[in-house]
Amino acid sequence: MKNLFLAFLIIVTALQSCKHKNANEAYLPPVKSVFTNYYEERLQLYPLEATINGDNRYNDRMSDELTEEGRAKLKEFYKKYKAELARYDREKLSDEDKTSWDILLWECNINLAELKYPTELMPLNQIFSKHLFISQLASGSSSQPFKTVKDYEDWQKRVDGFVVWCDTAQVNMRKGIQQGYVLPASLIRKMIPQLAGMNHGPANEHLFYAPVKKFPKDFSAQDKSRLKKEYADMVENKVIPMFKKLHTFVEEEYLPAGRKTDGFKSLPNGEDLYNYYIKYYTTTNMKSDEIHKLGLSEVERISAEMEKVKAQVGFKGDLKSFFDFVRANPKLMPFKEPKEVITHFNKIHEVMKPNLKKLFDLTPKTAFEVRRTEAFREASASAEYNSGLPDGSRPGVFYVPIPDVKKYNIVSDESLFLHEAIPGHHYQISLQQENTALPDFRKNLWYSAYGEGWALYAESLGRELGLYTDPYQYFGMLSGEMHRAIRLVVDTGIHSKGWTREKAIKYSLDHEAESKESITAEIERYMAGGGQALSYKIGQLKIRQLRAKAEKKLGSGFQIREFHNLVLESGCVPLEILEDKVNRWIASKG
Structure with missing residues (x-):
């Protein structure tokens, strides 16, 4: 017991x-x-991020990171x-x-x-800046919705927050002047016309008034009348004075204090800051010198490929002369109206469509369209993709800047479409957003090395998709790849090796077929956002390396659609995580 x-x-x-x-x-x-x-x-x-993601709960708020x-x-x-x-x-x-x-x-x-x-302390620049993004939202044709009366009221509250943000930015920029944490003067000059374009009326012609010019049909006459008055008052008494104040400050106070140097290295603790941005944008532990040498090697490799195309089309001069020939060739500038450029891109899409299923069985449901970049930012904008929403309320949009249609050169259009649209950013971002198996925080995550790396890898798929039959379009693809290889050289050159803006421009002109105006805008972009330009080539090379490894290890068992599924299905991830995933997949197949 x-x-x-x-x-x-x-x-x-x-x-x-x-x-x-x-x-x-x-x-x-x-x-x-x-x-x-x-x-x-x-x-x-991050309420602006919520808006971009299609979550409208915080559409009346502005971020507070300053x-x-x-x-x-x-x-x-x-x-x-x-x-x-x-x-x-x-x-x-x-x-x-x-x-x-x-x-x-x-x-x-x-x-x-x-x-x-x-x-x-450096919250504004000429390209990666909230004054440009908010202005894009203000147009009424971007991520900020204007479908209900509440949407219109939310935007007024967000504009109030934006006015406060701009006041804070100005305070911080004064602190930056005192601490030597200020933009190069060459970049400040590019902001002045942007701000000047917003600092005057009449109110009813101002960009921030645009949403009340296109009310939804179901709005009552009373709501329309009230909102028109409120938006006119908002523009006249808040938006214009704010831009006028910011314009005066930037032109009269900030520009004279602007740096004469071009890279982050000259900022207090700037070398460490650049090393941080390398890690942030490449998601690797690569060092500046390593990236610079890789860039030089890639420039040499791609130059050899370009020489082959030059010989194919029968051009007798050297490669630099061929660049000039391509830049100025009237046959490559065939358009008279901007709408012809948009039609041209849609035709590229039609050529590709029958071949897409050979490479992809994961395709997005999100709608897609090509649009001309808005006039207020077109002069200094690059072609870009703005993501859509899985619920169908917003399509993915490929924006094309056409500041002068008669000088618009089509040499890189096929590769540009592959990169910015299909199967580049539109496929990658839309599939990520549509993947219900991912937690919400991963559905809209962005790592530049992965996202831009995928888009640059997508450019290399042109022949498999029925494109690049014209040697000039293939040269355009090589030019695009060269452009990203040059970035490895000039970005590290500017920010860690003391290169000047002029030296970087000359290096680019010597090795690619872009116009001087375009190259200048690109170099100034790298000056404003050091490190971001490195992500494209670093990511592309990693994806190509992983594909080559899988093809070699799996032999006849390698299926390109399966590989693309593997790369795309988890959405944006740091490159180390992607590499580990592909390696485990290869091991599981063996």
């Missing part, structure tokens, strides 16, 4: 222990809840979720949850690293 009683006590104790253990395990929610909570909390800190309080909130946010991840044993998670865990940890670490630098 005594032994039976002891046995009973042991069983009861064990059950209580299990119950206690299970209670503790129940206290730790599934790791997916961390991913969900992160995304929900993040949108409140104030000390706002930056402190961001720091606490990333620290909080880094601590949340540490509560979980990564090795016990599913493969997909491990990937999400790894990506979220990367996000926390890379954003905390950025907050160590006083980037808030």
